[in-house]
Amino acid sequence: MKRIAVVDTTFARVDMGRAAVRALQAQGTGFRVVRRTVPGIKDLPVACRQAFLQDGADLCLALGMPGRAEYDQTCAHEASLGLMFTSVLEAKPIVECFVFEGEADGPVALEALARRRAEEHAANAYAMLFRPQSLARHAGEGLRQGFADAGPVRRTR
Amino acid sequence: MKRIAVVDTTFARVDMGRAAVRALQAQGTGFRVVRRTVPGIKDLPVACRQAFLQDGADLCLALGMPGRAEYDQTCAHEASLGLMFTSVLEAKPIVECFVFEGEADGPVALEALARRRAEEHAANAYAMLFRPQSLARHAGEGLRQGFADAGPVRRTR
Amino acid sequence: MKRIAVVDTTFARVDMGRAAVRALQAQGTGFRVVRRTVPGIKDLPVACRQAFLQDGADLCLALGMPGRAEYDQTCAHEASLGLMFTSVLEAKPIVECFVFEGEADGPVALEALARRRAEEHAANAYAMLFRPQSLARHAGEGLRQGFADAGPVRRTR
Amino acid sequence: MKRIAVVDTTFARVDMGRAAVRALQAQGTGFRVVRRTVPGIKDLPVACRQAFLQDGADLCLALGMPGRAEYDQTCAHEASLGLMFTSVLEAKPIVECFVFEGEADGPVALEALARRRAEEHAANAYAMLFRPQSLARHAGEGLRQGFADAGPVRRTR
Amino acid sequence: MKRIAVVDTTFARVDMGRAAVRALQAQGTGFRVVRRTVPGIKDLPVACRQAFLQDGADLCLALGMPGRAEYDQTCAHEASLGLMFTSVLEAKPIVECFVFEGEADGPVALEALARRRAEEHAANAYAMLFRPQSLARHAGEGLRQGFADAGPVRRTR
Numbered sequence: 001m002k003r004i005a006v007v008d009t010t011f012a013r014v015d016m017g018r019a020a021v022r023a024l025q026a027q028g029t030g031f032r033v034v035r036r037t038v039p040g041i042k043d044l045p046v047a048c049r050q051a052f053l054q055d056g057a058d059l060c061l062a063l064g065m066p067g068r069a070e071y072d073q074t075c076a077h078e079a080s081l082g083l084m085f086t087s088v089l090e091a092k093p094i095v096e097c098f099v100f101e102g103e104a105d106g107p108v109a110l111e112a113l114a115r116r117r118a119e120e121h122a123a124n125a126y127a128m129l130f131r132p133q134s135l136a137r138h139a140g141e142g143l144r145q146g147f148a149d150a151g152p153v154r155r156t157r
Numbered sequence: 158m159k160r161i162a163v164v165d166t167t168f169a170r171v172d173m174g175r176a177a178v179r180a181l182q183a184q185g186t187g188f189r190v191v192r193r194t195v196p197g198i199k200d201l202p203v204a205c206r207q208a209f210l211q212d213g214a215d216l217c218l219a220l221g222m223p224g225r226a227e228y229d230q231t232c233a234h235e236a237s238l239g240l241m242f243t244s245v246l247e248a249k250p251i252v253e254c255f256v257f258e259g260e261a262d263g264p265v266a267l268e269a270l271a272r273r274r275a276e277e278h279a280a281n282a283y284a285m286l287f288r289p290q291s292l293a294r295h296a297g298e299g300l301r302q303g304f305a306d307a308g309p310v311r312r313t314r
Numbered sequence: 315m316k317r318i319a320v321v322d323t324t325f326a327r328v329d330m331g332r333a334a335v336r337a338l339q340a341q342g343t344g345f346r347v348v349r350r351t352v353p354g355i356k357d358l359p360v361a362c363r364q365a366f367l368q369d370g371a372d373l374c375l376a377l378g379m380p381g382r383a384e385y386d387q388t389c390a391h392e393a394s395l396g397l398m399f400t401s402v403l404e405a406k407p408i409v410e411c412f413v414f415e416g417e418a419d420g421p422v423a424l425e426a427l428a429r430r431r432a433e434e435h436a437a438n439a440y441a442m443l444f445r446p447q448s449l450a451r452h453a454g455e456g457l458r459q460g461f462a463d464a465g466p467v468r469r470t471r
Numbered sequence: 472m473k474r475i476a477v478v479d480t481t482f483a484r485v486d487m488g489r490a491a492v493r494a495l496q497a498q499g500t501g502f503r504v505v506r507r508t509v510p511g512i513k514d515l516p517v518a519c520r521q522a523f524l525q526d527g528a529d530l531c532l533a534l535g536m537p538g539r540a541e542y543d544q545t546c547a548h549e550a551s552l553g554l555m556f557t558s559v560l561e562a563k564p565i566v567e568c569f570v571f572e573g574e575a576d577g578p579v580a581l582e583a584l585a586r587r588r589a590e591e592h593a594a595n596a597y598a599m600l601f602r603p604q605s606l607a608r609h610a611g612e613g614l615r616q617g618f619a620d621a622g623p624v625r626r627t628r
Numbered sequence: 629m630k631r632i633a634v635v636d637t638t639f640a641r642v643d644m645g646r647a648a649v650r651a652l653q654a655q656g657t658g659f660r661v662v663r664r665t666v667p668g669i670k671d672l673p674v675a676c677r678q679a680f681l682q683d684g685a686d687l688c689l690a691l692g693m694p695g696r697a698e699y700d701q702t703c704a705h706e707a708s709l710g711l712m713f714t715s716v717l718e719a720k721p722i723v724e725c726f727v728f729e730g731e732a733d734g735p736v737a738l739e740a741l742a743r744r745r746a747e748e749h750a751a752n753a754y755a756m757l758f759r760p761q762s763l764a765r766h767a768g769e770g771l772r773q774g775f776a777d778a779g780p781v782r783r784t785r
Binding site: 479481482483485486487488489506507508509510513514517518520521524525536538542545546549550553556557560578579581582585 | 756
């Protein structure tokens with residue numbers, strides 16, 4: 001039985017963790033979800049390391065929603081570096097799912113974007129553990145999470 | 158008995174450490190506070206590592222107040238990366254609490270902001286060690302430290 | 315028998331992995347290709363580490379296509395740092411091959427650039443493992459991948 | 472007997488190392504100074520690691536003077552990250568003392584600034600090893616090195 | 629017998645490695661040169677780690693020539709961080725010698741700059757291994773590599 005850690009924040013303004021857990025459970029079985037919630041995105045890396053070491057997680061889904069200020073971009077950059085360092089150190093994937101407040105106009109669009117992106121990253125997380133060949137089949141196809149896929153540069157190949 | 162290290166600087170212009178310790182003690186019991194003071198924010202990461210290794214800390218609260226100059230932003234970025242690297246290395250949380258001088262106008266507002274943020278991060282630190290479920294209950298609710306909470310994007314869910 | 319890992323993404327809009335594998339096979343023999351596909355470039359570092367540890371790779375070719383937005387540049391920077399950290403940690407080369415969408419005008423040019431760059435980095439990867447002296451012979455000659463070589467500053471030496 | 476390493480550069484335009492050593496010796500006894508000089512600030516991190524491993528240093532004072540160009544700021548940022556990583560790795564303090572050429576107008580002011588900052592960081596280094604409580608007494612008091620102290624936000628507390 | 633690794637790239641437009649090796653040999657004896665050539669500057673850090681681990685190098689001289697584009701600055705920054713991380717990890721010096729194409733006007737000036745800087749960094753590398761006291765004698769004297777020395781801020785001390 002694999003374990004997937006869903007790690008989210010109290011800073012985020014949408015409950016992305018709940019959306020991610022539902023999406024994971026809709027993907028299939030064979031895993032158990034463990035949950036951790038931290039204050040902000042800069043607390044995610046150590047929480048992921050603890051999920052690997054203490055909860056036996058095989059993969060972490062790290063969810064966050066940086067604000068609109070320039071400083072929030074800096075925090076997101078720092079958090080991303082920390083998540084990458086942690087995943088390399090543990091040799092286990094951390095799927096980063098960040099939604100920037102400025103990516104959508106208005107609360108309805110922002111909430112929809114955040115949920116959709118969380119769901120699509122959750123599907124990716126499931127595929128990484130259980131169906132890696134499904135990722136391989138879509139290599140170079142311009143897939144996106146949250147917004148519409150960009151698609152391959154040329155349709156005919 | 159858990160140990161919480163409160164690490165602050167002589168560079169800061171408000172005694173955030175004192176505010177944090179009081180707030181910690183108001184949260185509950187079951188922990189002992191250890192203190193370290195260093196010159197500036199770039200000295201915080203190694204002081205946290207020493208607090209983990211030498212003082213047996215289970216969590217560090219790292220308090221700093223970068224100045225208004227652009228170079229101070231760079232120093233804060235470097236300090237943040239160091240704090241994140243240290244927490245991942247030790248697999249123990251470091252709650253970073255930085256207040257930028259430019260965030261408030263005038264000494265009264267700056268002092269109030271610094272104390273409030275230190276207090277609210279102290280409450281988070283306590284929750285991370287003793288009441289993680291209280292963080293989980295507020296996942297995605299747009300909580301902030303120092304300023305008013307942003308709140309969830311939509312109130313009705 | 316050496317092993318070369320070709321790691322690519324579903325985010326990329328050109329199937330650079332296929333171009334790289336063909337180019338590798340055209341270089342010579344003595345190696346086996348292992349494949350991994352991940353969602354985006356920030357997932358490449360841990361996938362390379364897994365390729366080293368789990369697949370016994372001697373070298374990774376990491377292929378990605380960041381988008382046009384400024385945030386994509388940040389992601390590429392983070393991914394690059396992660397790839398470099400991973401290669402140093404493992405003491406094994408990771409050949410990074412990124413194509414930015416903004417580097418070419420129109421789908422035909424972008425696809426041609428992406429394939430050519432993947433092929434030329436694949437040739438470099440082969441040389442690093444099997445013909446290091448061929449790299450040494452071209453030291454300081456202004457070689458480029460994807461675009462025309464810049465050439466040495468002065469032709470006569 | 473503690474050991475303090477004073478590490479400086481040939482790139483700097485003021486002999487900050489000499490100023491630092493004198494200031495250290497004026498602070499008190501109980502330590503021996505070890506010296507290392509490297510070409511530039513980017514050579515400081517490994518020199519500090521060598522001072523810890525080979526010279527038995529308990530603390531390093533890393534002195535440098537980046538130039539006026541924008542690229543010098545980048546080098547200083549890289550050096551700072553390297554110094555921080557090294558100190559965390561070794562769990563021993565590295566007191567970074569950088570003076571940017573653009574911080575002062577004219578050679579007399581620049582030299583005075585560089586010496587004063589070196590002296591004040593040396594005093595901090597001594598305090599970190601021998602009088603940590605003296606740092607604790609000044610927590611949050613807005614101390615600065617090289618220029619006048621900013622002081623606490625409010626005098627009455 | 630010490631070993632000095634000279635690591636260069638096929639991307640560079642001047643054969644800096646050859647200039648460096650000649651300059652090393654003109655400095656004195658007691659060492660053997662080992663050579664590695666990689667495609668670009670981002671491949672230098674792992675090549676240096678391999679030189680330390682596989683070739684028994686005591687010091688690496690890492691030579692590169694980033695292009696004029698803004699992205700080349702980013703690559704140089706990433707390479708520098710990788711080189712610094714590697715040197716700290718191994719506790720052995722890596723002398724970074726980068727020449728940016730935009731630093732000189734025209735091929736003759738660029739080639740002269742690249743060779744001179746490679747030579748002067750080679751002299752530094754030799755001094756770091758065999759004559760550290762010669763570096764110490766020039767602490768704070770404003771030495772530069774490639775261009776004229778800036779000199780100390782004040783001549784009389």
